Amino acid sequence: MAVFAATTGGALGAPAAAEGEAPPEQGWVGFPTHCLPPQEAGLPxxxxxxxxxxxxxxxxxKVGDTVTVTYQVARTPAANPVGGELPADALTPSGRILLGGAQSGGVTVVGAKRNNPVRAGAELPAVTMTGTFTVTAPGEIxxxxxxxxxxTSHLLDLDTTCTVTGAPVSARLTASPPPATAGGTPGRASLRSVTLAAAYGRPGARVEVTGAGFAPGAAVTVAGRAGAAQTADRVAVTADERGAVRAELPVTDRTTTAVIAYEGPAWSAEQGSGPAAYTVIEDAPPPAPGTRQVTAVVEPGALSMTQEGAAITLGAVPYGRGGAAAGRIGTVTVKDARGGAAGWTxxxxxxxxxGPGGIRIPGASLSWTPTCTAxxxxxxxCAPGxxxxxxxQGAVLASAPGSAxxxxxxTIDATVTLTLPPYTPPGAYTAVLTLAFS
Known part of the structure; x- marks a missing residue:
């Protein structure tokens, strides 16, 4: 996952409220806060x-989706802890959002180091923090x-911690279960996956299979696969309330090279997991007198992805003109060490x-031109999308077909362009890009 940042002339700022007034947008709440300045500041x-x-x-x-949350603070009782003026871009906020209802826990959010100068003794300015969480249960959250x-980072690194007591609910969402039909949801990558307790065994060995991301309560088939064809090895299980499955699969078919799991009558990219590589080791006849059998096993690995950098910064667009903010996602390296015949997408x-004040630019304003090199x-x-x-709704970045x-x-990359309309309000605009295998 990476965070995009695009800028139009000016700096990002959360909406400020005049003395005694609430911010103009809906959804704002006020709550008591106890802010403890750093000891070095000598402030109460x-x-x-x-x-x-x-x-x-x-x-x-839907359950399994990643939700981006934004925590905007328009006013805080915390004061500038520096003895003099706090310069611009010296304040970094971080915090937590508390989840309740169908899902409990917290979400860590962070903000960019971006602020106007703050005079000595004045309240610290408005801040905006963002983070993500994965929906794990249906219902209202x-x-x-x-x-x-x-x-604050000026002369010294100082932390002002603000403890919240009794904050009211500021937002709600309603999560629905993931689709359980064989057709799946067009344009969405499957979240289903399986892992094996052992990557190889002799004919008839029982391999422990653990799966995740299935529809809660769904009937799931765990089966062996040889290339793109399913083998005779299979067992039926039921996903628990969290969408997890556990099974012991007897692997008797000597052609089995991988294990899969799926909902519905047959495996599909929308309703099935990717293959987990498995090797059947044949029993060999006893060696002749005076000889010794030498056996070497190549253990299958994993399909993995790493991405260069944590953030993607696009170019600036002048206020009034609009136009294209260009950049690149940064190098993505995919390593496929599974063995077998399975491809990937x-x-x-x-x-x-x-952006500032909750202004939104549709994600569909972002386009890319991918590249991919083996x-x-x-x-x-390797084929670029x-x-x-x-x-x-997503798009294909790159893929590799299945083969013998x-x-x-x-090595994968893409140039990206965000098209901004004329007179887009000045400030920084951020979004989250999520990459996933299917």
Whole structure:
């Protein structure tokens, strides 16, 4: 996952409220806060009201979806802890959002180091923090503001910690179960996966299989596979309330090279897991007198992905003109060490871009042109996805087809362009790009 940042002339700032007034947008709440300045500042604790709100990029996600949340603080009782003026871009916020209802826990959110100068003794300015969480249960999920920390880096690194008591709910979303039909959801990568307790065994061995990401209560088939064909090895199980499955699969078919799991009558990319490589080791006849049998086993590995950098910064666009903010996603390296014949597809999807005051730029305004190169010696070839819109529905970044012997190392990148309309309000606009295998 990576975070996009695009800028139009000016700096990002959360909406400020005049003395005694609430911010103009809906969803803002006020709650008592106890802010403890750093010991080095020599200031007393500050008690007062924090005015904030929480926004989500998807108010109706499905179980398994990733939701981006934004925690905006328009007013805080915390004061500038520096003896003099705090310069611009010296304040970094971080905090927590509290989940309730169908899902409990917290979401860590962080903000960019971006602020206007703050005079000595004045309140610290408005901040915006973002983070993500994965929906794990259907039903209504509530989101409430939690504690936050305002870190200043000028002369000294100082933390002002603000403890929240009794913050009301600021946002709600309603999560639905993942689709359980054989057709799946077009344009969405399957979240189903399986792992094996052992990567090889003799004919008839029982391999322990653990799966995740299935529809709660769904009937799941765990089966062996040889290339693209299913073998005779199979067992039926039922997913628990969290969508997890556990099974022991007797592997008797000597042609089995992988294990899969799926919902519905047959495996599909939308309703099935990717293959987990498995090798059947044949029993050999006893060696003749005076000889010794030498056996070497190549253990299958995993399909993995790493990405260069944690954030993607696009170019700036002048206010009034609009136009294209260009950049690149950064090098993505895919390593396929599974063995066997399975291919892979790497897809990406992007949330809407959120700017000052909650202004949104649709994720469909982002397009890309992917590239993909297979390293020398790779068994598979690599194909880049088609140039076009990414958006929240997603698009293919790159893929490698299945073949008699697949695998290798692949270098992937893409140039990206965010099209901004004229007179887009100045500020920084951020979104989250999620990459996943299917």
């Amino acid at each position: 604790p500050a008690d007062g009201t924090t005015t904030a709100r929480i926004a989500v990029d998807d108010p109706a996600p 509530t989101l409430a503001p939690g504690d936050y920390t305002l870190h 790497l897809t990406g999807r992007v949330t809407d871009f959120t 390293a020398a010696g790779s068994a598979s070839r 088609a140039a076009g819109v990414v958006g929240p 012997q697949a695998g290798g190392t692949f």
